[in-house]
Amino acid sequence: xxxxxPIIRALERYRHANRQxxxxxxxxxxxPSHGHFLDWVYDITEVGEFSNPLEGPVSASRQxxxxxxxxxxxxxxxxxxxxPVMAAILAANPWRHRIWVDRNAHQAVLHALIxxxxxxxxxxxxxxxxxxxxxxxxxxxxxDRPGGLVLTxxxxxxxxxxxxxxxxxxxxAGQTVVIDEAHGSHWTGDVFPRPAGRLGAxxxxxxxHKSEATLTQTGxxxxxxxxxxxxxxxxxxxxxxxxxxxxxxxxxxxxxxGERHQPAYFERWQSFGRTMFSxxxxxxxxxxxxxxxxxxxxxxxxxxxxxxxxxxxxxxARHLERVGVVEKVTPGSVTFFLTPxxxxxxxxxxxxxxxxxxxxxxxxxxxxxxRLDGALSPREAWxxxxxxxxxxxxxxxILAGPLIPYPPGIPLGWPGEVVSPxxxxxxxxxxxxxxxxxxxxxxQGGRPWIRVVEA
Numbered sequence: 001x002x003x004x005x006p007i008i009r010a011l012e013r014y015r016h017a018n019r020q021x022x023x024x025x026x027x028x029x030x031x032p033s034h035g036h037f038l039d040w041v042y043d044i045t046e047v048g049e050f051s052n053p054l055e056g057p058v059s060a061s062r063q064x065x066x067x068x069x070x071x072x073x074x075x076x077x078x079x080x081x082x083x084p085v086m087a088a089i090l091a092a093n094p095w096r097h098r099i100w101v102d103r104n105a106h107q108a109v110l111h112a113l114i115x116x117x118x119x120x121x122x123x124x125x126x127x128x129x130x131x132x133x134x135x136x137x138x139x140x141x142x143x144d145r146p147g148g149l150v151l152t153x154x155x156x157x158x159x160x161x162x163x164x165x166x167x168x169x170x171x172x173a174g175q176t177v178v179i180d181e182a183h184g185s186h187w188t189g190d191v192f193p194r195p196a197g198r199l200g201a202x203x204x205x206x207x208x209h210k211s212e213a214t215l216t217q218t219g220x221x222x223x224x225x226x227x228x229x230x231x232x233x234x235x236x237x238x239x240x241x242x243x244x245x246x247x248x249x250x251x252x253x254x255x256x257x258g259e260r261h262q263p264a265y266f267e268r269w270q271s272f273g274r275t276m277f278s279x280x281x282x283x284x285x286x287x288x289x290x291x292x293x294x295x296x297x298x299x300x301x302x303x304x305x306x307x308x309x310x311x312x313x314x315x316x317a318r319h320l321e322r323v324g325v326v327e328k329v330t331p332g333s334v335t336f337f338l339t340p341x342x343x344x345x346x347x348x349x350x351x352x353x354x355x356x357x358x359x360x361x362x363x364x365x366x367x368x369x370x371r372l373d374g375a376l377s378p379r380e381a382w383x384x385x386x387x388x389x390x391x392x393x394x395x396x397x398i399l400a401g402p403l404i405p406y407p408p409g410i411p412l413g414w415p416g417e418v419v420s421p422x423x424x425x426x427x428x429x430x431x432x433x434x435x436x437x438x439x440x441x442x443x444q445g446g447r448p449w450i451r452v453v454e455a
Contacts, residue, residue, distance in 0.1 A: 020324025020346050022336040025209040025216045026186070030341050032213040034258065037251040044247050053245050054234070061250075065257035069222055071197060071204075073230060075237060077219035078249040081182035081207030082108040083240055084221035088203040089150055090116050090236040092176040092228050098147030100170075103369075104133045104410055105152055106180060107439075110378060110402055114415070117379040121147060124371070125155075130310050130332030130363030131430070132291065133410065135161030135300060146173035152180045153196055156328060156410070157335055158303030159295050160184075160193040167200045176227050182207035185220065186305065186339075188266050191273030193301035197224040203233070208256060211305055211339055215252040272340040276304035279348060283309075286352060289360040291333065307336040309351065310363040314434055316354050323350040331433035332363040370426045372399075372417035376453070381415035385454040390447050391427075394419040397452035404439040405430055413440070419450065 021028045031038075049056045058076065066074035077083040089112035093099055101109060101120045113120055126134040133155055141149065149170040154160040167177050179196035185206035187195050196204045202225045208218045223233065259265050280293040291308035309316065313329040320326060320334070323346060328335040336347065375398050376384070386400035396418060403413035403423070413423055427438055427448075441448045 019321070020343065020350075022320075022324045022338065022342070022347065023327040024211075024337055025214070026211040026337075026339045026341070027213040027215075028339060028341040030213075032255065032259070034255050037255070038248060042248060042251065045244065050247065053250070057254075058250055061254040061257055064261070065220065065253065066222065068257060068260040069195075069197060069220075071222035071224055072226075073223045073233075075221040075233065076245075076250055076253050077221065078217055078242065078245045079219065079240075080209065080217050081106070081180065081205050081219045082111075083237070084205035084219050085109060085178075085180050085182070086112040086115070086240055087233060087236040088178045088205050088221055089113075089118075089148075090239070091232040092178050092203055093118065093148040098145065100141060100147050100149050100166075102136055102151045104136070104155060105150070106182065107402060107404055107411060109150060109152075109180065110411060110414060113378045114382045115379075117377065119147075119377055120414075121145060123151075124369065127367055127369040128332075128363060129365040129367045130291075131313075131330030132157055132308070132333055132363075133369075134295075135159050136163075136166075138162040138165045140165045140169035141173060141175075143169075143173070146170075146175055148175050149177045150180070151177070152182075154181070154183050154193060154301075154303055156183065157291055157308045157333075158183060158306030159292070160301040160303070163196075163199060171200070171227075176203070177201045178203045178205070180205050182219075183210050183306075184303070186211040186269055187303070189270045189273070191270050191277075192303060192305075197222055200225075202227045208253065210337070212256055213259070213339070213341065214256045215249055217246075218249050218253050218256075220253070268340045272338075273304040275344065276307070276338065279307070279344060280304075282348065283351060287356065288351065288354075289363070291364075294364060305338050307338060307347075308333050309335075309354075310360045311354075311357040319354055320350055329434055329436070331430065370412065370420065370423040372413050372420055372423060374414075374417050376416035378415045381453055386451050387454060388442065388444070388449045388451050391424055391441070391450050392447075394450040394452050395421055395424065397450075397455070399440075400451045400453045401440050403427065403441065403450070405434075405436055419452070 062074045085108040095116045099118045103122045104125045123136050125136045170177050179201040181196050181204050185208045204222045206220045208214045209216045280290045289310040292302040296302045313334045316334045317329045327337040399413050402411040404411045
């Protein structure tokens with residue numbers, strides 16, 4: 001037997017540090033009601049009435065969940081929002097199809113583009129100097145280049161814009177609409193943004209664990225229209241999903257659907273949302289620039305379960321870590337993920353102790369996100385022969401894999417795009433300012449290396 005248990009020990013250290021959890025998952029380390037199933041005796045496999053996870057009690061629970069969202073059908077994921085996003089794209093679009101894609105997309109979208117050999121038409125979102133992406137502008141899809149539509153709503157910071165023109169034009173062209181609503185599973189009532197299912201989306205993917213009192217890796221896919229049939233989703237699901245789903249994770253989703261059938265669930269979120277609007281006002285009076293308050297005043301819909309402060313993100317994150325751990329840090333911001341389970345007094349008091357900053361409004365200046373030219377499709381680049389080269393020798397070469405600052409996990413460069421000096425400079429500045437990992441870069445001999453397509 002091994003004498004040490006590195007993962008268990010690390011988890012114990014985190015627990016005993018007793019810091020506030022301003023990050024996912026939404027339960028914040030507190031056991032919800034009816035959470036007794038988190039016991040090894042409930043960890044089973046596909047036997048008896050559980051032999052088919054698409055039927056029996058799982059199917060019954062999924063239908064109950066669909067009722068709470070007003071969906072025609074709901075699928076349970078034990079692979080977070082990644083599985084729902086990928087399955088939705090593959091089910092909604094013929095392979096080798098053109099797809100309009102919000103560039104503010106999780107890497108799960110990239111994986112679907114590769115599997116389906118899709119040709120992406122990029123929709124570029126605005127970028128703020130603080131390192132924050134804003135929602136895309138609402139406009140009709142170009143009539144000369146129709147294609148499927150894949151949008152991310154909300155952003156990582158909980159900002160949502162109108163998408164009515166995009167959806168209407170896609171449907172007029174006979175195309176389908178997939179929305180990555182990973183961060184919006186809790187939206188309810190007039191305090192929160194309108195869910196994509198109400199806006200006309202065909203398939204909506206959600207990462208339940210990001211905000212709800214459920215376990216990490218739980219997610220949902222909802223079908224809201226008949227433009228896509230269940231068989232198409234089931235086929236894509238079978239291609240991507242594990243054949244041994246954890247019944248502890250499925251039970252966590254079942255617990256959530258039961259909670260969502262209770263009026264108290266919605267009242268709790270509504271009350272929390274209204275409280276957070278007051279928190280924004282209080283922080284603003286103390287001189288803090290709250291992104292969500294600014295966005296709300298500029299016409300965006302905002303999620304009050306997100307709190308982003310504009311200022312020296314890395315410095316503030318280090319000050320805050322004595323009290324709690326934040327979800328995301330950029331060079332010019334720090335973001336908290338909050339839920340009704342979050343104690344707000346320690347949060348507000350910790351923020352009030354932060355060192356002041358001059359001219360935080362500069363972080364709201366619009367800047368240009370590096371734009372790369374495409375040379376190959378994502379699948380062509382991914383499957384081509386490739387090799388690693390020093391970053392400064394990659395200029396003009398074609399990326400064989402994505403470049404992803406994490407968090408927030410949004411690709412800066414996609415396979416098939418040509419490396420430019422601007423993108424390398426942006427990545428270097430980001431790493432120096434935040435210390436964040438860049439997926440797709442590796443250190444070798446004290447230099448960053450990038451994987452490129454063989455010439």
